[in-house]
Amino acid sequence: MNCLFKSGLAAVAGIACLAFSAPAAASPVTYTMFAIADVRLGEHSYHDAQLSLKFVGDTDDVQALPPGTVAGYWISTGTATLQIVSGTHRINAKFKPHQIVVSIDLDNGGAGFSSYVGNPQRFAPAYPLVADGDMFLNRQPDLVKPANYTGYAWSCIDFPVNPLQGGTGSCGDAKEFPLKTDHGDFFVTMVYIGQIYNGLIMDDYSASLNTGIFSVLSGAH
Amino acid sequence: MRRLVAAAFVSGLAISGSAQAAPVVFTAYAVTDGALGSLTFTDSPVVMTFSGDTENISMQTVGGKAFYRIDKGSARVSVTVAGTTTSAQLTDGQVYVHYDVENSIVGFGSSVSPDYPLTMSCGLPNSACAALFGPNGIPGPFAGLVGAIADFDASPPDRSFYSAAVLNHRQTLAKSMVLTGTVNACGPGYNLFPLTVCPSPPATKIQTDQGEFYLQDQTFGDGIFTVQVSPRHDD
Numbered sequence: 001m002n003c004l005f006k007s008g009l010a011a012v013a014g015i016a017c018l019a020f021s022a023p024a025a026a027s028p029v030t031y032t033m034f035a036i037a038d039v040r041l042g043e044h045s046y047h048d049a050q051l052s053l054k055f056v057g058d059t060d061d062v063q064a065l066p067p068g069t070v071a072g073y074w075i076s077t078g079t080a081t082l083q084i085v086s087g088t089h090r091i092n093a094k095f096k097p098h099q100i101v102v103s104i105d106l107d108n109g110g111a112g113f114s115s116y117v118g119n120p121q122r123f124a125p126a127y128p129l130v131a132d133g134d135m136f137l138n139r140q141p142d143l144v145k146p147a148n149y150t151g152y153a154w155s156c157i158d159f160p161v162n163p164l165q166g167g168t169g170s171c172g173d174a175k176e177f178p179l180k181t182d183h184g185d186f187f188v189t190m191v192y193i194g195q196i197y198n199g200l201i202m203d204d205y206s207a208s209l210n211t212g213i214f215s216v217l218s219g220a221h
Numbered sequence: 222m223r224r225l226v227a228a229a230f231v232s233g234l235a236i237s238g239s240a241q242a243a244p245v246v247f248t249a250y251a252v253t254d255g256a257l258g259s260l261t262f263t264d265s266p267v268v269m270t271f272s273g274d275t276e277n278i279s280m281q282t283v284g285g286k287a288f289y290r291i292d293k294g295s296a297r298v299s300v301t302v303a304g305t306t307t308s309a310q311l312t313d314g315q316v317y318v319h320y321d322v323e324n325s326i327v328g329f330g331s332s333v334s335p336d337y338p339l340t341m342s343c344g345l346p347n348s349a350c351a352a353l354f355g356p357n358g359i360p361g362p363f364a365g366l367v368g369a370i371a372d373f374d375a376s377p378p379d380r381s382f383y384s385a386a387v388l389n390h391r392q393t394l395a396k397s398m399v400l401t402g403t404v405n406a407c408g409p410g411y412n413l414f415p416l417t418v419c420p421s422p423p424a425t426k427i428q429t430d431q432g433e434f435y436l437q438d439q440t441f442g443d444g445i446f447t448v449q450v451s452p453r454h455d456d
């Protein structure tokens with residue numbers, strides 16, 4: 001996914017409503033992403049919490065990524081929610097509209113929950129939570145067929161991060177880019193990182209030592 | 222590996238006394254393949270849990286490296302297919318949880334294999350992981366937390382490849398933590414070519430209240446393992 005969202009969805013962000021045909025008849029669809037992550041919601045921080053993101057939409061709104069970017073699909077119309085489980089705490093929150101996008105990159109191998117962050121808004125292709133992995137390359141996935149994938153979980157504001165791919169070598173400070181929910185501002189901080197050379201993250205793939213599970217489910221579960 | 226397991230049985234020590242006993246739940250998350258009773262599944266989310274007590278975790282140290290194991294507890298498995306989750310209680314005494322820090326293996330073992338039914342490791346079949354680390358191993362860094370920890374433990378110069386949270390990570394089954402790695406869920410062992418194919422189910426299936434359970438992984442994806450320790454009994 002290292003190029004994905006730079007050349008792909010970052011470009012898409014500027015032309016957000018180009019419509020392409022969805023590959024199947026319209027029906028409810030639910031996307032979920034799960035990982036263990038360091039998160040903050042409102043005034044509370046949680047270390048190694050179970051983080052589940054959910055997006056409920058309709059396959060009719062799945063669009064192909066525009067020509068000239070990368071092969072893949074994305075959907076921005078739907079309702080996005082989150083659940084945090086930490087110890088005995090279980091918190092559910094709803095994202096405010098026009099922040100979360102679900103996408104899948106078939107060229108570089110990645111999928112998950114991207115976002116529009118900041119003021120003015122900019123596109124964060126690997127934030128709040130996406131996954132890289134071979135599964136996204138060799139199974140010809142889309143955002144319509146039910147499927148489950150695992151991969152390296154990324155929560156990185158500045159992506160691609162690899163300086164050789166145009167990145168800064170750092171993911172940036174998520175606290176400067178809060179996602180808005182009905183329970184306050186939401187942040188994810190990526191803490192388990194490898195592939196660091198001279199203090200810089202030099203890989204947009206396996207530098208994340210975290211794992212995410214991304215699922216496409218038929219129907220609004 | 223076999224040496225370590227044997228040593229753990231012979232001279233394993235409980236790592237915490239009764240005053241420090243605390244409920245603990247180990248959980249493994251994967252996307253894999255297999256069957257639970259009459260339900261066969263492919264590329265499906267599988268969650269295994271093992272509930273026990275920290276006082277029953279044994280630790281053996283060999284060459285300065287720790288091996289943790291707990292046999293006493295209650296295990297469950299759940300499989301989600303098309304949004305519907307089926308859960309089962311495993312008959313006691315069939316699986317245990319272990320963490321072999323040096324060889325970067327963590328998860329659920331059984332009489333079939335320490336690697337089976339569901340473990341996470343360095344990115345290769347578990348038997349090949351040990352050769353990766355140490356002075357004669359391949360220079361790091363490695364993908365997944367379990368491999369990263371084994372890497373910089375064996376080769377301290379590799380610490381520079383990892384973030385502070387990785388370097389300060391807990392290396393025990395007795396404290397809350399998370400580990401990630403490549404899923405191993407193949408009783409007889411994966412084919413060498415192609416590496417990702419598990420050729421058959423194990424001869425011995427795991428017994429549950431929903432029928433027989435086995436995993437025959439064809440996915441070779443990544444997995445998550447967590448330790449969640451609750452407040453002590455005497456708190």
